[in-house]
Each structure stands twice: as structure tokens, then as C-alpha cells.
Amino acid sequence: MLNIIKKSIMSALEEMIAEGFFTDLTEAPEPLLSQPRTRGFGDLSTNICMKLGRSQRKNPGDIALVLSKKLSDCEVLEKSEVAAPGFVNLFIKKSCWAALLKEILNKGDEYGRLTLGEHKKVQVEFVSANPTGPLHIGHGRGAAVGDAISSILAWAGYDVTKEFYINDMGRQIEVLGRSVYLRACELQGKTIQMPEDSYHGEYIKDVAREFISEKGSAFMDMREAEAVDIFKEYASETLLRGIRKDLEAFHVEFDVWFSEKSLYEKDLVKKAMDELKKRGFIYEEEGAVWFKSTAFGDDKDRVLIKADGARTYFASDIAYHGDKLDRGFTQIINVWGADHHGYEARVRAFIEAMGREKDALKVVFIQLVALLREGEPVAMGKRSGEFVTLRQVMEEVGSDAARFFFLTRKSDAHLDFDLELAKKQTPENPVFYVQYCFARIQSIFEFAKEKGFTAPEKFEAPDLECLNLDEEIEIIKHLANFESVIEKSAVGLEPHRVTFYLMELAGLFHPYYNKNRVVTEDRGLTEARLLLLKGAGTVTAIGLKLLGISAPEKM
């Protein structure tokens, strides 16, 4: 329908051009249609005349008058009006809404699915937490956002792979192994001194305890270095298992768990560096090997191999991203914590050095979550030992509420998560408002069934024309917007648009429900309203599913 109107406007403008109305316009521009806030301004409105007024040096009002007159024969329009200083307000024929609802219902559970992505292979990497401790609330935000982005992209027609990158080697793992080892020694009655840079969390002791009950105390007789090797393997595997479990409870599933270690096992680090060398972006200086990332706008060149011969973390990173490219992804999306934003330029430099377009890589930054308890900041950080895990949050407020909460903010906005507040809010949490919309609709269906009514499988658009209340048309209009919300959300990688869309839909439904009875003596009207509810319920369920939130039949 939007397209019909756009075309009408454009052909009207073409006519005006042919009639010599404009002095130096050769082609009609595509008009922008927007929904006015107030109903008096029509169902849709365009500002095209003001735009043209400027470029053509004509009075916008004059253009609008002519345009409006020419639109009078558009078949979907009731009328069009001109408003100062040059808006054209469009009023759509009531019968069109019925046709629109029919279209939506015909698509059913597939409504909102787009072909936008053209099956292009997209990889979304998110969470990628070090297996050195349980997931905390910041990871939860990344998980919720990354998962929702993936679902939305898939719904928009992309071929999506969800991936978790495991930093299962390097210094942090070394520190982890030593920390657990020392705690294990302590459990065996030895007095120990935890170095400054150890992990101090309580969970370290748990892992140590587990290790002993599983593997015994033979490690006490080993040399420290030897024992630490065993411990770091054991600890990182144990903690990774915990991470997987937490994500499972949070309803996040990954397609690929990619191990950093495997990059070395498959010699991919060397491969990536050789490739860079071949392309002339590698040089040696002061005993280190550098990547000339400044050639692509990075602030400084980056070291890949240190003077002591060790590879940097960034060396793993380019190998990993090289592998992403080799696997045929045309679009790479990294969901990173905002504290990583310094890495964007260098990774992008690598992508460009490999001959790809700059925007083959998109990075979504997740601002850190400030965790509060009754307004007081809670200290975070694995080292300090005191932190609130994602699991604790899920247990306190539930997975649905936590996910919804994360997805009601755009990801680059700071987020205060007050645990006490989140708990207190639970009964009035907006997530329930949306879920309630779905549950209520299901319950009305139950009731209708008892009374002998169902939403008919077969119907024609005119059967729906009795849905002529303002509230009903508003709901249909909103349902019709769903596709464009998916599109914007997919293009901008902004899942929060879907969240707000669902709150708005629920905000239209609940008052409608309260004011009007669905099931009445009037069979035609009852069935039409059941169909309207079917549309609203279906869209709510689809939206919630994209966000990874359940749609309960009963509440």
C-alpha cells in the first residue's frame, strides 16, 4: 500500500514536470512518507513539497496544492489535504485497512520475514568471554543483544552463523591455572600466598575442590609449572562448561564455538601473517614483527610478534578474522564490550589489508553495565572477587525479564541495572505487559471457542471491513509497520526497535480490549475481531521470539 501511494505521488510529480511546473527538475524524487502524531493530519503525510520548495525556489504551499489535486484519483486514498507550510496529509480509504489485515493474516507465522538479506552469509560473534570465570551481567547484555541481532538478521533473510570465540590460551589462562593450583594447595593444608594478579573469586576455590575430588592430590608432588599446566586445562574446561550452561539457561545457542588454540593447531596465525607479508603490510623493527595498520587509518602500527618471540593477542585476532573471511562470510559482525573500541580500527585495517571493503566488518559496542544494589554501585571485575553473575541475575529476575531489560536500551547507551529495582519492578515489568498481550489473546480465543466462535480460516477482505473503529484501524496500521521495523532493526543492528514496537502494540491492544468486547452476539463482528486479535497475537509472538523471550499462553 505504501508503494501504491509513493508511486501515485511520483507519477503526479512527473506530470507536473511534464507540464513545466518546475524549472529545473527532470526526475521525481522518492517521497518520504511518515505517520503524523495526530490523527487530524491524516494516516500518512509527506514533506516532499517543502523539500522541493527549497531546491526549486517555489512556494511549498503552491506545489502542495497542485500535488494534492492530482492525487485525488489515487484508488487507496479517501482524500488529501494541504497543511502549512507545505505538508500534504493523506487519508486512506477505510476499506483498505481490511485488505491490509488480510494480507498480514495470509502471511501468518511468516509475516515480517524479508528477502532483504538475499541469503548472504553473515557471522555474528558475541559474548566471547574468557573461560576464566562465570559470565557476569555485562556478558548477559552482550548475549541478549547478539542473539537478538542474529535472529532479526535471519528473519530479514540473511544466512546467519552465531559464534563464540574462546580465548583458551595465553596469559589469562596461565594466571587462572596458577590461581586454582594455589587454592588446591591451600585445601591440602599448605600455606600459600596468592600473587597480586591472581583470580580471587570464590569460584576458584570451588574449581580447586572439584579438581581434588576428581583427580586426587597427586599434583602436590609435581613441580609447580607442570601442575599449573594441568590445572589450567582443567579449570578453563570446567569454567567453559559453566559458561555454556549459563548461556543455555539464558536461551542463547551458538552454532560455532571457536577455539583460539585451534588457530595455532591449524597454523592459521602463520597463514594470516604470510598473507599480510605477501601484500606488503608486514615489517620488522626493533626485533618485533609489525602490521602496517596505519596504511588503513589506524593510529599506530601494531605488533604481531614481540621481540621475545611471543605472538600478541592481536596476532590471534587477525588469524581468526582471516579465517572468518576464508569461510565465506560477506558480513562480519562483532558484538564487543565498549572497552574494546580501541580494537576496531586495527581489525578493520586487517580486513581492508586483505582486500575487503571497509564495511565488511561491523562492530556493535555494548556499553558496560553499571550494576547497582539499592542505588549503590556493586564492584565488578573478576580479580576483585566480588561480582554478580548472570546466573544470579537470572535467578533473581528471570531470563525473560533480564533479556527484555537489556533490549529496551540501544546497545551503545549506558545501562544502570539496579538489582533491587529490577526485583521490585518484576510485577510491573514491561516484559509482562507484552507477554500479557499474547496470553490475553489466547485466553479470549479459549472463551470464544466455548461460545462456538473461532477465527475463520477462510475469509475475504470485505468480511473485515466491520473493523472500523479508530482503535482497530490503529492496530492494523501498527501491524502493517512490522516489516519496516524488522528492516530498520536489521540494517541498523538495533534490536531495541523490536522491543519498543512490541510495547507499542501491547499499548494499543490492552485499551482496545478494555473498551470493546470481542465475543458478542454478532457473528460477523466477532469473527472479524478474532481475526484482528490473531494478527496481533501472531506478530507479538514473532517479535518475542526474535528477542529470545517466551510467549506464554497463560499468565
Place this chain on the structure above:
RNA sequence: GCGCCUGUAGCUCAGUCGGAUAGAGCAACUGCCUUCUAAGCAGUGGGCCGGGGGUUCGAAUCCCUCCAGGCGCACCA
């Protein structure tokens, strides 16, 4: 010092490729359950959109500048 993000109602946040009277939730106050779920609805109050300048028919939105907060600026991971 440089770079990125943020500043909108008492609180938490939407709205930002310029549009008409700036929105939602929470909190506060007043009403509504013999009728499809009251996790709901109806209503009230609440705003120099951080400050100042500029661009124009029109600015929360674009440009400049200043202020405040967060995060980055390693041969660390």
C-alpha cells in the same frame, strides 16, 4: 592531551538520514473487577531535550564551541 560513547520528566530510557503540540515505563495522586485474564484500563500532575552560538520556512535531531560523566589510547589479554 587525543579518540569513541553518553547527557531528554523525580528515576530508567525511546525518539536523532531536520518536520506539525517532544513520548513510554517506573515513582506520585484519583477512579474502575457479578460481563472474553486488574501482570489490565481511564484520568491528573510532571520538561530552558546539559549550556551558548550558527545553518533555515522549521532543530532534541545538522555544524561550531563549552561543560559534565563513562570508556579507550601497550612489544597486556
